[in-house]
Amino acid sequence: MSGEGRGEDREPEVTPELAQQHGLTREEYERAVDRLGRAPSYTELGILSVMWSEHCSYKSSRAHLKNLPTEGPHILVGPGENAGVVDLGSGVVAVFKMESHNHPSFVEPYQGAATGVGGILRDIFTMGARPIASLDSLRFGSPDHPRTRFLVDGVVAGIAGYGNSVGVPTVGGEIAFHPSYNGNILVNVFTLGIARREKIHRGAATGEGNPVLYVGSHTGRDGIHGASLLASSEFDAESESKRPTVQVGDPFTEKLLLEACLEVMKEPGLVVGIQDMGAAGLTCSTVEMAARGGSGMEIELDRVPLREEGMTPYEIMLSESQERMLLVATPQSEARVRQVFEKWDLQAEVVGRVVPGDRVRVRSGGRVVADMPAALLVDEAPRYRRPSERPKWQEEMERLQIESIPEPSDGTEALQALLASPNLGSRESIYQTYDHMVRTNTVVRPGSDAAVIRLKGTNQALSLAVDCNARYCFLDPEQGARLAVAEAARNLACSGAAPVGTTDCLNFGNPERPEIMWQFERAIAGIAGACSALEAPIVGGNVSFYNETEGRAIHPTPTIAMVGLLDDVGGAMAQWFQSEGDLIFLLGDPAGSLAASEYMALLHGREAGRPAAVDLDRERAVQDAVRRAIGSGLVESAHDCSDGGLAFALLECCISGPLGSVGAEIRLEPAGRLDALLFGEAPSRIIVSAPAENRARLEHVASAAGVPILPLGKVGGPRLTITVGSGAVVDLDAAEARDAWLRALPRLLKG
Amino acid sequence: MRFGIVIFPGSNCDHDVYHVAKHVLGQEAAFLWHKNVSFSGIDCIVLPGGFAHGDYLRGGAIARFSPIMKAIEAFAERGGLVFGICNGFQVLAEAGLLPGALVRNAGLRYVCRDVYVRSERQDTPYTSRIKQGTVLKIPIGHGEGCYFAPEAVLKQLEEKRQVVFRYCDAGGQVTTEANPNGSLRAIAGVCNERGNVLGMMPHPDRCAESLLGNDQGRRIFDSMIHSWQQIRRNRI
Amino acid sequence: MKARVYVTFKRGVLDPQGKTICTSLHRLGYREVTDVRMGKYLEVTLGGLPRQEAEQRLRSMCEKLLANTVIEEFRFEIQEE
């Protein structure tokens, strides 16, 4: 039956060689042939190659992802569905996930980032939830790399262009620069939606005879996987028109799709199952829905709305055209479903049916062009335990003789260098291009440790943060991942929230290299440990491998996005000092380490040493303490003390407020090297400010939690001064510092 | 008072306005689908913010042809309150219900942040509770909010006092730095001659609750309610 | 037949995009460029109409939708193949 149907004459014969060009190994190909009992058709080969690709099958990571904690009191739906679901009590559930769109964004930054946003939005509303907030986590090469500015401008504009237009606020994120991303940037986008508990939908196809509807944009040759480029070289005739084209996002259609889908899912009984057409479009959605529902499915390609002439079954099945969904209705609901989509000027076509059995059968021009067991493509996809080995360079990297680093006599200059640096300068110029207020839920706007969004109709609020220090992860993948989880949770705690769930985006190099696999395994171990200790189970996520150019991998970047809950939105806290005269305290141990620090990297060009280890019990205690202090109204600000160390965190408290800057007078006890004291980094440290009269109660909260609390000084005046022992080691004008800090990124990215 | 909030395909702030009208102000509110050719029992029409029809071609260019726009024109003719916020302002300008046009921000980027506007007159239904010269802090969120009109039109606007809000600094001074998008004469909001149709780029609907850190936008809605009550009293 | 529609800003309307492109061209070393004006270009395909009628129709499309005559002016060429 190979290559029948539309364009059969042009479809090449399937050989082991062609299979290899499609990225299937000999073993994988033979396995498929055995299971099918015959050679696959050309269309089937295309389907196999995408479903068994790393991206869809997680063949290198599945075995390790099993180690992540995915259970918790709030968790309704864990990994496996389009997004995770967390119960917030009050009848409302939060649905969230993070996705990467790294490679497309490197090829075409604007469209790559835009379609990345579109994809994650669909993952959320396909569950029946209305998206209400997004975060973006970005990594670029060094600011002076010729391509960096172009990439930053394009990616940021793409996220803004799509997210703003659809009306989902981007309320936070992170962006960092490092040469390891020169040839491979990272664009990770997180979206959170909410729904009433009973309105949650699944991506399962059930009910024999139920109609399968295709809704949304027409299908073009967008983003058909590289393999088809190889294959298409055989049709020289139209090879030009057959070349896979870059996906262009259509946020307007996405918005219509969003509203129409939520409307049909609101009416009980209309929708049996629904799933977006993301990677591997029609293929992935049909196969996964059939597999999840334990049913068979028949698809009629002649019914698929096409945008271009003469598309082959292969192309139709593999197209990654955006803004499309697959939906299973019932014979009774079909008409009503169509009606709703018409209301929103969208096309809804019945393209198939749910059938008995377990096979996905694809027809075109009256002929069967693909007929395979869904299980073969999903559950029976290859799984690998790839060899892993600690890289040689690790030893080297971990060695750091601090003695060899000159100790500064004064911290002011260093602090000024840090505040104007690419990684520590203000991100305002970026998040101001994102609509972070639409939907009027944003209680704490971007610019603080975590964004806080209220849940209308309740007294609750959600807190969102995304974190990953890739330098830490490079120098010590397990510790680095643990630290990323700890920081995300700490960011939430500083807003007054307790974690309810976590999603991750694991960006790594080529998993076929043992060193990369080692980094991956260690990172998973770190995430697993920290997420269980901090009771922030993983509800879903994404793995992005092969982030390499010319065999040089990016820093391992396991991005962690965490969602926290505040039961009283009134208690939401921000990071900046509020009132002159407030006392400043440090919760936690002041000691920081220069190893792996931003200070060392920026001012001494050294990325070395092991990042300070996180004691998860201490971390928990510190977070509990700050939550309790916030909950009982004792503090006016709380800020996580991370990149740049104690001195930089204090500066942020002074200059990051929306209303301008305020100074502070800080006294520290001498302890070892000055730069370590000021700029050394360590987890489990939080700076709070409180009215003098709360001091005793605050100290009591700390000691009750078994957390050291250290008076640092007082808010007030125009300058930030830090005195160690008898000598002033930092003295700068807060307003000037704020200006320089705000101008840092725009200046660095000026062409 | 009963607010009618128009939903165009691509409207994003329809629910935000609804929330303010219903849950913050305790008034009645109803959504009006853009395909409706008529509506009734509405005291004030609000065209909300968003990206109607994706803002493809030009902001508001396609939305102005929605079936409901004829009814809205007639409603305005009869003196009904028609309030366009952000994208809604663009629609009203494209529809010719308000003078001028809104073009790409001078800085070329979309900007989302708080700005200050100065209220230029109190004798409109939208500012009846706001003394002339009052400075309000209100957020903007737009990429095409630069107000443009030919010089002659601008003169007329000033003569007829149709400029209702101007971008200014916290102290009420109109300066170039305080103008977020390059709008001519720092125009943030204009009304028609009669004063019953207002369009403004800043979002009062985003700052009508202290929970969001700012409730100054509420004063505009309060003014509308107050004026409407006046009118009704006079009728009786 | 196919029509090419050109929509450009009227004189006096500021064109920040054009300006920005001009300065970036200078930065890239194209000093010979003295001015850039940014506009829209639309290719409209229409089912066969007598040329004259087509022109009328196109003009009204432009006035109604494709151009905002407060700030823009338009021009079009019709070409049958």
Added chain:
Amino acid sequence: MKARVYVTFKRGVLDPQGKTICTSLHRLGYREVTDVRMGKYLEVTLGGLPRQEAEQRLRSMCEKLLANTVIEEFRFEIQEE
């Protein structure tokens, strides 16, 4: 001299704006319109260069900045006055 630069999406690349404009033209009653493609139009004024050189320079401007050659193609006409 003046140059007119036309930047359009490559064939096969989705053109959301064109699509949307086309449907709204239909709604406005211009049923004869069968397709709309949206593009950019730039008027570039450059200081006198020999025509050939000008062409080279323009081509490289388009490739470097004016067009995004991953998804767009360009065309230009030079006209001296």
